Amino acid sequence: MKRAVLLLLLVLPATQGCSLNGLVVDRLGDGLARGGSTFASDDDPELVEAAAPFSLKLMESLLAERPEHRGLRLAAARGFTQYAYAFIQEEADEREDVDFGAAEALRVRARKLYLRSRDHGLRGLEAAHPGFREALAANPKGCADRTGAADVPLLYWTAVAWASAVSLSKDDPRLVSTLPQVEALIDRALELQEDFEAGAIHAFLISYEAARQASEPPAERARRHFQRAMELGRGSQAAPLVALAEAVSLQRQDQSEFESLLEQALAIDVDADPEHRLANLVMQRRARWLRSRTDRLFVHAEGGDTP
Numbered sequence: 001m002k003r004a005v006l007l008l009l010l011v012l013p014a015t016q017g018c019s020l021n022g023l024v025v026d027r028l029g030d031g032l033a034r035g036g037s038t039f040a041s042d043d044d045p046e047l048v049e050a051a052a053p054f055s056l057k058l059m060e061s062l063l064a065e066r067p068e069h070r071g072l073r074l075a076a077a078r079g080f081t082q083y084a085y086a087f088i089q090e091e092a093d094e095r096e097d098v099d100f101g102a103a104e105a106l107r108v109r110a111r112k113l114y115l116r117s118r119d120h121g122l123r124g125l126e127a128a129h130p131g132f133r134e135a136l137a138a139n140p141k142g143c144a145d146r147t148g149a150a151d152v153p154l155l156y157w158t159a160v161a162w163a164s165a166v167s168l169s170k171d172d173p174r175l176v177s178t179l180p181q182v183e184a185l186i187d188r189a190l191e192l193q194e195d196f197e198a199g200a201i202h203a204f205l206i207s208y209e210a211a212r213q214a215s216e217p218p219a220e221r222a223r224r225h226f227q228r229a230m231e232l233g234r235g236s237q238a239a240p241l242v243a244l245a246e247a248v249s250l251q252r253q254d255q256s257e258f259e260s261l262l263e264q265a266l267a268i269d270v271d272a273d274p275e276h277r278l279a280n281l282v283m284q285r286r287a288r289w290l291r292s293r294t295d296r297l298f299v300h301a302e303g304g305d306t307p
Contacts, residue, residue, distance in 0.1 A: 043270070043277055045278060056080060059075055088109055115161070124158075160204055190202075199233045202226070202229035202232065207243045209222045226243070236280075238279075242261070242290070253298055259291065266288065
């Protein structure tokens with residue numbers, strides 16, 4: 001990432017008033033596409049929050065020159081999704097009790113960022129599979145089945161961004177109706193590479209199963225994904241624990257399990273797995289916030305607070 005930015009600063013004076021050389025753009029794009037690991041291992045979420053917008057806008061500037069650069073499309077899809085979730089949607093949730101209007105405005109912004117991320121992901125898939133977006137809308141599963149192992153990162157981040165946008169758009173039936181496309185993408189990613197990012201697909205599906213139409217109870221499906229996510233992540237990921245607490249324990253009003261899962265998430269040593277340090281810090285922040293609201297989230301037997 002540092003080398004990419006330095007190269008940009010060196011070449012900009014020589015390219016003012018004209019388009020960047022294609023080779024330079026590709027080199028910058030490759031560097032930025034690999035730069036996600038720098039943020040992922042950071043131990044200062046506030047610093048990442050401040051730095052991320054520059055990185056994301058730089059990617060989009062380069063994509064204006066090289067729109068079919070799949071590495072940059074992936075980096076943008078991943079970056080906008082992570083930024084929207086960790087720093088916009090999370091803040092919205094935390095502010096809702098004190099300023100509902102501000103929270104709703106933040107959710108509108110998060111939704112726009114998710115859709116932006118989804119579009120970057122679809123453009124990346126389109127670069128390798130011409131006509132992908134149109135084909136996906138017409139025949140979701142048939143289209144997704146055309147993808148291969150090299151497409152898994154784009155399949156995953158496109159699906160996560162898309163599903164996140166839908167979750168914030170329950171009053172938009174047009175967007176909600178696109179869920180079969182989301183499912184086709186994430187199911188294909190799972191089929192192709194179950195262990196992607198140490199169980200990230202299973203961790204996502206813990207929460208997503210509640211929205212899926214199926215004969216089996218969603219809680220049972222969610223618990224299977226939880227078990228597999230914990231196995232693949234070797235117990236070093238906070239995300240599956242927080243996801244199960246919200247998607248299953250809270251819905252079933254099982255306060256004991258809810259609190260136990262959050263405590264396990266908070267007990268994870270974020271330095272034991274540097275590649276997922278930032279993600280664990282973000283999820284531990286959510287775990288602390290959820291724990292602080294336990295009395296509001298659960299109905300108490302003796303006429304206590306209601307959710």
